[in-house]
Amino acid sequence: xxxxxxxxxxxxxxxxxxxGLIAVLLFYPLGRxxxxxxxxxxxxxxxxxxxxxxxxxxxxxxxxxxVIVGSSTVLALAIGAVMAWGNVRTNASIGMLGTLLPIIPxxxxxxxxxxxxxxxxAPRVGFLNGLLALLPFGLELNIYSWGGLIFVYTIxxxxxxxxxxxxxxxxxDPALEEAARTNGAGPLRILRTVSLPAIxxxxxxxxxxxxxxxxxxxxxxxxxxxxxxxxxxxxxxVFLLNxxxxxxxAEAQALGIIMLLAVLALWWIEVRMTRSGKAATVxxxxxxxGVIELGGWKWPFRLGSLAYLAMTSIVPIGALxxxxxxPFWTPKINWLALNLGNYHQALFVxxxxxxxxxxxxxxxxxxxxxxxxIAIVVAIxxxxxxxxxxxxxxxxxxxxxxxxxMILAVAFLxxxxxxxxxxxxxxxxxxxxxxxxxxxxxAIAASATVNQIGRDLREASSxxxxxxxxxxxxxxxxxxxxxxxxxxxxxxxxMMGDLSAAALLSGPNNPVVGFAILSVWEAGTFGVLxxxxxxxxxxxxxVIGLIFGVGRLFGRR
Amino acid sequence: xxxxxxxxxxxxTNLVKRYxxxxxxxxxPVNDISLEVAADELVALxxxxxxxxxxxxxxxxxxERPDEGEIVIDGKVVFSAKRGIYLPAEQRxxxxxxxxxxxxxxxxxxxxxxxxxxxxxxxAGDIGARxxxxxxxxxxxxxxxxxxxxxxxxxxxxxxLARALVSGSSVxxxxxxxxxxxxxxxxxxxxxxxxxxxxLGFSGLYVxxxxxxxxxxxxxxxxxxxxxxxxxDTPRNVYNKPPSDYVARFVGVANIWPGSIAASxxxxxxxxxxxxxxxxxxxxxxxxxxxxxxRVGVVTxxxxxxxxxxxxxxxxxASLPARIVTQMFSGAHTEVVVxxxxxxxxxxxxxxxxxxxxxxxxLDAFVTIAQQQVVLVPGTAP
Numbered sequence: 001x002x003x004x005x006x007x008x009x010x011x012x013x014x015x016x017x018x019x020g021l022i023a024v025l026l027f028y029p030l031g032r033x034x035x036x037x038x039x040x041x042x043x044x045x046x047x048x049x050x051x052x053x054x055x056x057x058x059x060x061x062x063x064x065x066x067v068i069v070g071s072s073t074v075l076a077l078a079i080g081a082v083m084a085w086g087n088v089r090t091n092a093s094i095g096m097l098g099t100l101l102p103i104i105p106x107x108x109x110x111x112x113x114x115x116x117x118x119x120x121x122a123p124r125v126g127f128l129n130g131l132l133a134l135l136p137f138g139l140e141l142n143i144y145s146w147g148g149l150i151f152v153y154t155i156x157x158x159x160x161x162x163x164x165x166x167x168x169x170x171x172x173d174p175a176l177e178e179a180a181r182t183n184g185a186g187p188l189r190i191l192r193t194v195s196l197p198a199i200x201x202x203x204x205x206x207x208x209x210x211x212x213x214x215x216x217x218x219x220x221x222x223x224x225x226x227x228x229x230x231x232x233x234x235x236x237x238v239f240l241l242n243x244x245x246x247x248x249x250a251e252a253q254a255l256g257i258i259m260l261l262a263v264l265a266l267w268w269i270e271v272r273m274t275r276s277g278k279a280a281t282v283x284x285x286x287x288x289x290g291v292i293e294l295g296g297w298k299w300p301f302r303l304g305s306l307a308y309l310a311m312t313s314i315v316p317i318g319a320l321x322x323x324x325x326x327p328f329w330t331p332k333i334n335w336l337a338l339n340l341g342n343y344h345q346a347l348f349v350x351x352x353x354x355x356x357x358x359x360x361x362x363x364x365x366x367x368x369x370x371x372x373x374i375a376i377v378v379a380i381x382x383x384x385x386x387x388x389x390x391x392x393x394x395x396x397x398x399x400x401x402x403x404x405x406m407i408l409a410v411a412f413l414x415x416x417x418x419x420x421x422x423x424x425x426x427x428x429x430x431x432x433x434x435x436x437x438x439x440x441x442x443a444i445a446a447s448a449t450v451n452q453i454g455r456d457l458r459e460a461s462s463x464x465x466x467x468x469x470x471x472x473x474x475x476x477x478x479x480x481x482x483x484x485x486x487x488x489x490x491x492x493x494x495m496m497g498d499l500s501a502a503a504l505l506s507g508p509n510n511p512v513v514g515f516a517i518l519s520v521w522e523a524g525t526f527g528v529l530x531x532x533x534x535x536x537x538x539x540x541x542x543v544i545g546l547i548f549g550v551g552r553l554f555g556r557r
Numbered sequence: 558x559x560x561x562x563x564x565x566x567x568x569x570t571n572l573v574k575r576y577x578x579x580x581x582x583x584x585x586p587v588n589d590i591s592l593e594v595a596a597d598e599l600v601a602l603x604x605x606x607x608x609x610x611x612x613x614x615x616x617x618x619x620x621e622r623p624d625e626g627e628i629v630i631d632g633k634v635v636f637s638a639k640r641g642i643y644l645p646a647e648q649r650x651x652x653x654x655x656x657x658x659x660x661x662x663x664x665x666x667x668x669x670x671x672x673x674x675x676x677x678x679x680x681a682g683d684i685g686a687r688x689x690x691x692x693x694x695x696x697x698x699x700x701x702x703x704x705x706x707x708x709x710x711x712x713x714x715x716x717x718l719a720r721a722l723v724s725g726s727s728v729x730x731x732x733x734x735x736x737x738x739x740x741x742x743x744x745x746x747x748x749x750x751x752x753x754x755x756x757l758g759f760s761g762l763y764v765x766x767x768x769x770x771x772x773x774x775x776x777x778x779x780x781x782x783x784x785x786x787x788x789x790d791t792p793r794n795v796y797n798k799p800p801s802d803y804v805a806r807f808v809g810v811a812n813i814w815p816g817s818i819a820a821s822x823x824x825x826x827x828x829x830x831x832x833x834x835x836x837x838x839x840x841x842x843x844x845x846x847x848x849x850x851x852r853v854g855v856v857t858x859x860x861x862x863x864x865x866x867x868x869x870x871x872x873x874x875a876s877l878p879a880r881i882v883t884q885m886f887s888g889a890h891t892e893v894v895v896x897x898x899x900x901x902x903x904x905x906x907x908x909x910x911x912x913x914x915x916x917x918x919x920l921d922a923f924v925t926i927a928q929q930q931v932v933l934v935p936g937t938a939p
Contacts, residue, residue, distance in 0.1 A: 460653070
């Protein structure tokens with residue numbers, strides 16, 4: 001008995017070490033941030049923080065953030081839910097393209113999406129405005145506006161809603177909808193009275209996820225809102241830390257706390273709403289044949305889905321591609337003058353850009369490996385153990401998902417930039433921040449993969465005389481390799497496209513792609529910016545494609 | 558082997574396993590079960606879902622940790638609550654066939670079957686030959702290099718069996734191994750499994766909810782009810798002399814007529830109830846208290862009841878007046894439902910279809926049964 005415990009101890013120890021490391025990297029900075037806010041410290045203190053409340057900009061910032069996040073969440077929820085329903089439950093499905101939709105944000109980082117839309121919708125020079133100028137109506141789009149900002153926030157958020165809602169709809173028993181149909185309800189009535197109410201918990205968690213994500217996103221407002229002179233929480237935080245001199249850490253921290261309180265309130269609301277239990281858990285397995293006929297709505301619906309797909313992928317990528325090949329950005333495309341000059345600039349002339357690419361590849365590669373090792377260790381540990389310890393370690397490595405990255409970046413800056421660590425401007429602080437911020441998607445992938453392996457397969461191995469180590473090596477890991485690889489790819493592309501850590505923790509000494517994008521944007525060299533964005537997309541598409549391809553190779557049987 | 562033949566291979570003593578449900582309620586799927594499996598013996602654990610049979614099996618396997626009691630396998634204590642002993646599955650040196658087969662999809666058939674040998678550090682040189690031999694024995698020679706997803710369900714079942722037999726464990730556990738194959742393959746595998754068990758001579762526990770399977774395969778059958786052993790005997794005895802109405806109903810089809818003992822003596826007893834009066838042999842009283850006034854259930858099997866137009870005069874037979882309610886043809890026999898006195902129903906199986914015309918629905922007739930085919934079980938409150 002005692003010998004047995006001793007045999008398992010190293011793995012338990014390793015797990016505790018991994019989870020403990022993440023917990024420390026998560027809660028120590030947050031704690032330091034709150035502490036220095038309450039009790040003062042270097043450039044902080046409750047008095048300075050309270051000063052935020054009397055700032056004239058606070059009201060507009062909170063108002064702007066609420067309007068943009070609120071309206072884009074409502075729009076994304078409506079569009080995402082209807083699209084998911086159409087694709088999963090009706091004959092207007094766009095097939096494989098529908099399954100592609102949720103992974104678009106992985107392939108095209110939201111900063112590239114935002115920049116792409118700037119190239120399309122900027123006043124006078126945007127490509128869409130170039131097309132509109134050919135028409136006689138004198139119409140002009142302006143991406144630097146409330147409408148433009150909400151539009152980009154919305155198309156950025158739709159895939160999250162789509163993913164959650166389509167998964168819920170796939171598990172919904174088609175008999176529920178068929179019952180409504182036999183009782184005389186048409187497609188719209190079914191959607192409104194049966195399908196959507198039945199998946200209410202999924203809609204609520206989608207709304208929560210989108211709100212938290214949009215609240216903390218910095219890439220979109222940094223590109224669009226600053227030019228539009230619409231100040232939101234994240235841009236104000238970065239402004240306080242990077243533009244004001246001396247940096248107003250206390251005020252930035254206070255804004256971080258406000259954001260954190262908003263997130264906590266949202267979590268509380270979700271718990272309250274889903275606990276009421278009015279939306280019963282829906283059992284039953286969906287079968288492929290329970291499809292609703294949309295009739296005349298079928299083609300408009302399909303075209304809508306395809307238009308959305310184009311708006312988030314081909315159209316902005318196309319704009320990026322054209323600007324990256326143009327000598328200078330103009331809506332009058334001279335196809336003969338296109339060349340690779342901007343790529344040459346980005347890769348060989350501009351030290352900041354080329355250095356940032358190398359740094360980002362190294363950091364994202366290393367970070368993805370570290371994050372996945374931790375995720376896999378914890379996933380394998382939790383698989384056979386139910387109880388407090390396994391819930392704790394699992395929670396520890398997934399909880400950073402609930403906190404906007406901008407808050408974590410401020411906390412890391414507060415905790416590690418100065419004494420006693422002096423990690424400001426180092427690769428180490430970025431690596432730590434990357435691992436904490438982007439571990440959750442990897443952890444979710446790892447535990448989902450491991451939990452998909454039937455318990456009987458592990459038990460059969462134990463019965464056959466294999467100890468835990470051998471079972472992990474011979475049964476669990478070989479079966480989980482595809483899932484682990486895709487988890488690693490997901491973590492990698494998140495790290496490559498990061499802008500939150502980049503804005504606050506990266507600098508000329510440790511530039512990452514996000515930092516380079518912000519610098520080049522401010523310098524106004526749009527060609528290089530476009531080239532860098534295109535290369536970022538190519539790297540992400542390549543990595544995702546490669547790893548999913550390798551995974552398929554493994555998972556062939 | 559000589560010593561093992563004398564002492565039981567599996568000894569389960571006062572085993573208890575409890576679960577705490579969410580919300581605090583506790584359920585006890587194994588509630589003080591004691592059971593011994595002798596060398597070369599196969600004991601079938603039979604019961605409806607939720608009776609605790611699978612939990613009991615998993616406790617023996619080492620996949621669940623019981624709360625109380627003791628389990629001894631081949632003379633080695635593998636679990637003892639009092640002494641704080643708990644060997645995990647991998648150290649118990651037994652084999653198991655899973656309901657889902659649990660073949661590892663990333664390994665070939667040969668790799669699957671070789672796995673227990675490798676885990677138990679068999680000499681590497683022997684492994685290939687032993688794998689081929691056991692695959693040939695279960696009838697899937699030549700499939701060595703196939704992956705589980707490339708072979709049929711019946712073949713997968715045979716591979717799973719090969720994996721359980723390859724290491725020559727003296728104890729093999731079966732968790733409803735035939736419930737996922739179709740009826741014809743099931744009958745064939747049942748026959749082969751029985752032959753293999755008899756020739757290889759391993760001891761086994763065989764969980765099933767299929768009474769035919771339990772009776773055909775088991776040297777003894779343990780009928781479980783809500784975590785306790787309701788009956789443990791040879792299939793013949795469990796069927797013919799069920800100790801309770803639960804067992805009578807679960808094993809085969811039974812007519813159970815409520816009644817009470819009117820008089821008893823050395824030559825048997827007289828039972829009466831709404832159904833009528835019937836005299837029973839002393840053997841029928843084995844499981845009940847034979848005192849006057851005692852409530853009992855009269856158990857008869859439908860294949861033992863005969864229909865006749867007049868009360869039987871044969872010695873040792875009893876006849877009861879009955880009205881024909883309905884006839885249902887079901888292939889091998891026709892099920893005739895009759896109503897005895899007081900609205901008590903009885904099912905009679907008639908093999909000879911030519912006799913059915915003589916007993917149309919609504920006719921007043923008699924059912925007759927030999928006294929030694931009647932058994933009494935303790936009665937429940939009406």
